[in-house]
Amino acid sequence: MVKVALIGLGSMGRNHYRVLKNLPGFKITALCDIKQTKEYEEPFFNSVDKMLDSADFDAAVIVVPTFLHKEVAIKCLNKGKHLFIEKPVASSVAEANEILKVANEKNARVCVGYIERFNPVVEALKNELEGSEIYSIGITRVGPFPPRIADVGILTDLSVHDIDLIRYITGKEIEETSIFKSQKIHNHYEDNAILSFKLEDEVVASITTNWLTPFRKRTIEVATKDAYYEANLMEQDLTEFSEYQKNNSYVVRKCFVKKEEPLIREHRAFRKFVKSGDRSGLSSIEDSIITLKISSGN
Numbered sequence: 001m002v003k004v005a006l007i008g009l010g011s012m013g014r015n016h017y018r019v020l021k022n023l024p025g026f027k028i029t030a031l032c033d034i035k036q037t038k039e040y041e042e043p044f045f046n047s048v049d050k051m052l053d054s055a056d057f058d059a060a061v062i063v064v065p066t067f068l069h070k071e072v073a074i075k076c077l078n079k080g081k082h083l084f085i086e087k088p089v090a091s092s093v094a095e096a097n098e099i100l101k102v103a104n105e106k107n108a109r110v111c112v113g114y115i116e117r118f119n120p121v122v123e124a125l126k127n128e129l130e131g132s133e134i135y136s137i138g139i140t141r142v143g144p145f146p147p148r149i150a151d152v153g154i155l156t157d158l159s160v161h162d163i164d165l166i167r168y169i170t171g172k173e174i175e176e177t178s179i180f181k182s183q184k185i186h187n188h189y190e191d192n193a194i195l196s197f198k199l200e201d202e203v204v205a206s207i208t209t210n211w212l213t214p215f216r217k218r219t220i221e222v223a224t225k226d227a228y229y230e231a232n233l234m235e236q237d238l239t240e241f242s243e244y245q246k247n248n249s250y251v252v253r254k255c256f257v258k259k260e261e262p263l264i265r266e267h268r269a270f271r272k273f274v275k276s277g278d279r280s281g282l283s284s285i286e287d288s289i290i291t292l293k294i295s296s297g298n
């Protein structure tokens with residue numbers, strides 16, 4: 001059993017609460033937010049310091065706004081807690097390195113919540129691509145503007161998912177990056193971007209992302225030497241197109257995907273990580289730092 005504290009009960013925090021509450025192997029022993037908006041069975045604290053002084057837990061799930069990640073994470077690490085930090089790990093590479101330094105000093109098990117790694121269609125796509133020569137990968141992540149996002153732009157909020165996925169799916173590092181962005185409706189940050197990459201072995205990749213589209217779309221398209229794949233992350237559907245013929249015909253195959261909520265799968269992996277140190281599938285602080293460097297143009 002992993003005793004866990006949940007810090008941050010906004011929209012995403014409530015999703016974590018729902019999953020942790022019902023997932024075997026976890027016991028929520030503390031909740032923390034600046035304001036309590038509903039009644040909970042678990043002890044509730046409006047201060048991280050008070051929670052750390054009073055609550056008994058093994059690991060903390062940090063779902064506060066990004067600019068608070070460093071402060072909250074380091075306080076928890078200094079109390080010997082393992083951590084799940086929602087992406088991105090911090091607001092900047094410098095802050096992320098501070099978290100990494102303390103995590104290493106305390107020998108803590110820390111992962112960063114890139115939930116799309118645990119989308120079943122991503123797992124199915126990775127399995128299909130095993131041993132294949134990848135030519136290109138393109139990701140589209142668009143939708144209407146979410147008013148709850150006020151502290152970061154689309155590069156930090158959305159494109160970090162897909163920069164991480166490009167590295168995770170291909171198993172290759174990004175060598176060259178071009179980012180084109182604009183600000184159309186957001187008060188302070190970019191809300192429209194196209195990113196282009198060259199990876200190892202001359203694999204090319206792209207990300208199209210914005211908060212300007214009236215509907216949500218989440219897709220991955222991968223071209224390989226032998227086939228072309230289309231993955232729908234929202235529907236968890238994967239299709240392979242192959243064996244192109246001279247008469248413009250081709251073979252279409254619906255790949256099997258065992259559908260399940262990604263957050264459930266991610267927390268199962270987190271529990272295993274806390275108990276055994278097996279990080280399988282989970283993003284590390286170092287992974288998130290690479291992503292932050294790329295998204296910020298550093």
